[in-house]
Amino acid sequence: MDRSNRRPSTSCFRGVLSSYWPCIITLCLFGLAVFVVSNFHKGPDTGKPDWSFTRNFKEQVGLLKSNENAELRMIYVDASGNLRVYKTKVKDLSPSWIPRDRSDVQNKPSAYHKSGEEVSLENAESKLDGSDQNTIFVEGYGNISLTNQTNPVKLERRYNRTLRKEKRTAFLTSLDDYTVHKMQISAIELAKKFNVTSQPRYGIWRPDYSNSSTTTLKLLRDQLIMAKVYLSIAQSKKHDPLRKALLTRIRDIRPLVREATSDAELKPSALDQAKQMGRVLAWAKKDLEDYSLVARKLRAMLQIAEESVTAFKKESMFLTQVAAKLIPKPIHCLSLRLTTEYFLMFPTDQDSKAKDPRIDDPSLYHYALFSDNVLATSVVVNSTLTSAKQPEKHVFHIVTDKLNFAAMKMWFLTNPPGDASVYVENVDDFKWLNSSYCPVLRQLESEALKAYYFKAEHPTTIAAADTNLKYRNPKYLSMLNHLRFYLPQVYPKLEKVLFLDDDIVVQKDLTPLWDVDMKGMVNGAVETCKESFHRFDKYLNFSNPIISQNFDPNACGWAFGMNMFDLKEWRKRDMTSIYHRWQNLNENRTLWKLGSLPPGLITFYNLTYPMDKSWHVLGLGYDATVNETDIHDAGVIHYNGNLKPWLELAISKFIPFWTKYVPVDHPYLQQCNVV
Structure with missing residues (x-):
């Protein structure tokens, strides 16, 4: 039975002149092995041992096949030149083993x-x-x-x-x-x-750790997890020697992986520590063979880890919301300085541009901007006029709250936008805007809504709070967020207004938007739906029959931020009354959550004209994967989301699109460290 063509090692014949006896011993051993296998048949007229079955080959094969328990011993020389003995039985050989006459192999027959x-x-x-x-x-x-x-x-x-x-x-x-x-x-x-049930094996050279810059680090972390599992079991079974060994190894490894992010940051002794931990874990696996208990421990650890991750996600979301709500200290400093300067002026100077005749001229290009952020508003105005072909025909209507009115007014008095006109108003001066006329204002003043925002347990139950923390944003309590639904009342003499958010940057001349034929629609906006995303079912509660009977869940959503409103068509259709009706129906927030987009989708349902997507590119305030080609080609880029460009949380690669319109050489900005 010949499994491979092995020849005696040629190393035996090296140095023949100096020593003969090793070769003699080797030949004797080979002869003995062949004698065991083939009864030491000799080849014809050669006088040498036949290393395979040559003369009575067929008879010997038949004899071997008839005796399945016959033992075969084969002696071969390994790669190191050492003799090895291999034992097996005929019945253990696979069918792929072929009895082959060695002379056939050596002569290389031309056909099979x-x-x-x-x-x-x-x-x-x-x-x-x-x-x-x-x-x-x-x-x-x-x-x-x-x-x-x-x-x-x-x-x-x-x-x-x-x-x-x-x-x-x-x-x-x-x-x-x-x-x-x-x-x-x-x-x-x-x-x-x-x-x-396969018995788990533990090896420090696991294949899934190969070819990685964190090979050893992942291995150490994996060992820590298993060590904690076995430590818990060893304590319950009072296996003190193993418990002490595991504790020692855990104390040694834990500091190594605490701050490291790759193998390069590990100490040189890390690999030795991993080997030592591997030996202890092998000991633990041998002594603690209760695999079902190990599985339960791992499941418990996994559940605890998942709960921790969920809690951290909610806490991160909450802190991000808090950071997005707050005005950064430099911008607050700027607002205080401007307010101080405003009240030091004479009253006649404060209202020097209050009666510009262009404010009510419907033949000009009018923009509506509602904001309490002075710096963000100035960027919108600067970027719009930089891209405009006829700046003198542009009129900006800015509405802010009482707290920021003086600062906003002072900024544009001391930094006039060239030939364009800017008109700043205080939302509290709109006497017609009261709770008896405006349902949302009445709801904002209700105790139920205040409890929703300011309930006592909210700050201390971050991990247990619901997932809709974004709806607990104070901006929803500001009337500036809902003033967009009263444009005909705010600007009774205008026919078309382009509404802009304060977190946008204008990159192209927007005057062609006034020439777009909206085909009788009230609102012109860019649709945001992609496949199944940003459709009506994302914003509205279709489990409520009032919603499901009136709207299509697959209807495409659109975005506020850059919207062309036809105020003539608005007045004709009495859109404000439609808005009031739906706000009254949603007093208990059963139709949609808070915000201005869901009521906007409802109010302008089937009355929104889809504009070309290149006019308005969104996502720069939350999505770092927004295509830069789309950004450069866009008429308006929108930092919608929590990562506003004036915050430290902002996506760094998108910040330059915003900061290039900030007047960095302004003394107030330098004194307040805004830039």
Whole structure:
């Protein structure tokens, strides 16, 4: 039985003149081995031992096959030149083992027989003699990879394996459906008896850690998790030696991984620590073989980790909301300085531009901007006029609250926008805007809504709060957020107004928007729906029959931020009354959550004209993947979201689009460290 063509190591013949006895011993051992296997047959007229079955080959093969318990011993020389003994039994050999006369192998026969058909291997043999090609095609064998180990015996074994597979396939395909069904049932029943629980193995050289800059770091963290599991079990089972060993290893490894983010930051001793921990874990696995208990411990740790991650996410969301609500100290400083300067002026100077005749001229380009942020408002005005072809025809209507009115007024008095006109108003001066006329104002003053925002347990239950923390934003309590629904009342003499948010930057001349034919629609806006995103079902409660009976859940949403409003069509359709009706229906917040977009979608349903998407690109306040080509080609870019460009939370690569319109050389901005 010859498994491989092994020759005695040539190292035995080195230094023959100096020592003969090692070679003599080696030859004797080889002779003994062959005697055991083949009864020490001799080849004809050679006087040398026959290393395989040569003279009575067929008889010996038949004898071996009839005695399955016959023991075979093979002696070979390994790569180091050492003699090795391999023992096996005939019945343990796989069918792919082929009894082969060694003389056939050495003589390299030119043909093999496959089912009575001669298959030429001349090409295969020539390839083995040194051709540059790596594979050949041999009929009956397919593509054969030619390496130094390829020989006819291996080709024959490969063919036998293929033949067995073909026979098995032919047998299975010949069975009828009933027999196949019985075989399936039998296999299922047999599978139920198998113990498929695999015993977990722990090795410090796990394959999933290879080829990574964090290989050792991940390994150490994984070891810490397993060590904590085994430590808990060792304590419960009072295995003190193991418990102490685990504690020692945990104390050694924990400082190594606490601050590290890659292998380069680990100490040189980290790998040795991992090996030591691996030995302790192997000890623990051997002594604590309660795998079900280990699984329960891991599940418990996973559940605790998931709860911690959820709590951290909610806390992060809450803190982000807090940061987005607050006015940064430099901007607050700017507002205070401007307010001080305003009240030091004479009253006549304070109202020097209060009666500009262009304010009510419907033939000009009018912008509505409602904000309490002086710096953000100035960026909107500066960017719009920088891109405008006829700045003198542009009129900005700015409305702010009582707290910021003086600062806003002072900024544009001391920094006039060239030939354009800016008119600043105080929302508290609109006497018609009261709770008896405005439902949302009445709701904002209700105790129920105040409790929703300021309930006592809210600050202390961040982790237990609902996921809609974004709706608990004080901007929803400001009437400036809802004033957009009263444009005809605020500007009774105007026909068209372009509404702008204060977190946008204008990059193109916007005057072509006044020439867009909106086909009788009231609102012109850019739609934001993409596949299933930003459709009506995202903003409205379609489980309420009032919503489901009046609106399509797949209707495309749109965005506030840059909207062209036809005030003539607005007055004709009495859109403000429609808005009031739906606000009254939503007094208990059962139709939608707070905010201005959901009532806007409802109020202007089927009355919104879709503008080209290049006019308004959104997402710069939350999505770092916004395409920069789209940004450069956009008429308006919008920092909607919590990451406003004037906050430290802002996405850094989008900040320059905003800061280039900030007057960095202004003395107040420098004194307040705004830039």
